[in-house]
Amino acid sequence: MKKIGILFGMENTFPNAFIERVNSKAVDGIIAEAVSIDKVVQAGPTDYAVIIDRISQDVPFYRAFLKNAALCGTAVINNPFWWSADEKFFNNALAEQIGVPVPKTVLLPSKERPENTSETSFRNLAFPMAWEEIFQYVGFPAYMKPHDGGGWKSVYKVLNPQDMWYKHEETGQLVMMLQEEIVFDDYVRCYCIGQKDVLIMPYEPRNPHHLRYASELKATGEEREKLLATITDYTLKLNVALGYDFNTVEFAVRDGIPIAIDFCNPAPDADIYSVGRDNFDWVVEAAANMAIERAQKQVPGKVNLTWGTFISNAAAAPAALAPTSTPAETPATDVAKEVKVKAVVPKKAVAAKPVAEKPVAEPEPVVPTKKAAATKAPAKNSKIKKS
CATH class of the missing domain: 3.40.50.20 (Rossmann fold)
Known part of the structure; x- marks a missing residue:
């Protein structure tokens, strides 16, 4: 049994x-x-x-x-x-590589230094960071959220650089990411079970929790069918790459293009009172079938x-560099046999004459700033003006 x-x-x-x-x-x-x-x-x-x-x-x-x-x-x-090992910032980078659209996103250092670190721990971090380039790339309004978080915890909408720095003060040791705001026409949440079964659910994240699934797609006709097919394709691509068998993926649809917003939910909401009876029955059936198949x-x-293609392809790469054939003098069946190696006695080293050297003092570590190693507002000569 x-x-x-x-x-x-x-x-x-x-x-x-x-x-x-x-x-x-x-x-x-x-x-x-x-x-x-x-x-x-x-x-x-x-x-x-x-x-x-x-x-x-x-x-x-x-x-x-x-x-x-x-x-x-x-x-x-x-x-x-x-x-x-999973986290949202890496997932976004992986999504870009496999051709799934995601919001423009950058990583921010934590406001406070992690425990057991000092200013010297951050000698490789530039102060100030390239804020002009970062803000120009992401744009405002934007969202600031933990790079490895979930459940809408510690998520901030920021309106401008000053607003971001003010709210960043509250984030402590969290490593945050700043992400482009997607003003969407439609929004969906998709169950993906066993990397093959996909259920697309219209979803309104701005509604109260119990009403978020009480929504309908605005797209109709041929546009709707094309959108659903693209969303299904993107959902499968993401879950196959990440290796998740039970996950949800959220897409914001802007100008007919589904943009993956959140796709790391491997213990997704499946409560009947929030997802509704029809969605609940679907996920129970799909999960039961998958579990039985995996048990068999x-x-x-x-x-x-289950391992995602990102991991499995990386593991297979070194094998591709290994020799594909065995030398003619060594039959393939004998490769694992013990090979006797003749011991070689090394020649006696000749002692070199000592050379007087001037003592060299160890250089002082270069510390970029005397302030805490944390994200801070631009320097006085920055193009961005403080409020």
Whole structure:
């Protein structure tokens, strides 16, 4: 019997419906239940072939448990190793490389120095930064948000440089990014399950939370069909590149072009009271089918994780440089045999005559500023005037 487990916190509607839906299918040798953890021993396998993770982003203990489970053969959805390394600024850069439009975005250093660092830790950071070029590239109004955040936490709309510096004072040690504002005609949120099933949901982020899915697309006819096809294509491209099996992607549509705004939601909202009955039923069914398929393919003791093409292509690159053939004198079947190497005794080194050297004092480190290593307003000679 292969178990499918779901690891969750305060949410109720999706986990229970998921378990019931998997079990109602009565697939031979497959059963679903809530994950139960009574001990976590290093390199100790779990009882689960598949675990759907809905909570480890908030509970480090669960994240460590899932990595250990994945190492021992559990197919964890989503991949806990990649999720631990993922962040929004990198995702934007990756999206550009695979041809998915994203807002113009730049990275900002934290306002306060990270703990256990000093001014010298930031000797490679220019003071002031190239603010004129940054502001010209992004434009105003803009949004400032954590480069690795989520859930609309610490997100600011900034109207001009002075407004940005004022609000940046509140961000502490958070590394922020400044992002172009997209004034949109339509907005959608898309579930993507198993890197193949996509549900496009009209979404209004400016509405109260419980009314955000109470929206309709403004595009109609042929324009609407073309837009939906492009959004589906972009959603699949992003999830295949990132390696997510359960994710949501948000697009702001400007002048008929879908621009990816947020696409790192590997524990996305799936509550019936916010997404609505139809969307809820779709995601429960798609997630149940995916989990059953992954359980059937799971091989005990092997790594059963999904890796994005960014990682898999990078891992395959060194192999492409390796020799493709074995030397004629060494049969392929014998490559792994021990090779005896004749020991060579090194020649005795000849001692060099000592040369008197003048002592050289270690140069003082170049510190760019006496102020805290943090983003600050331009210097007095900047083209941008302070308010």
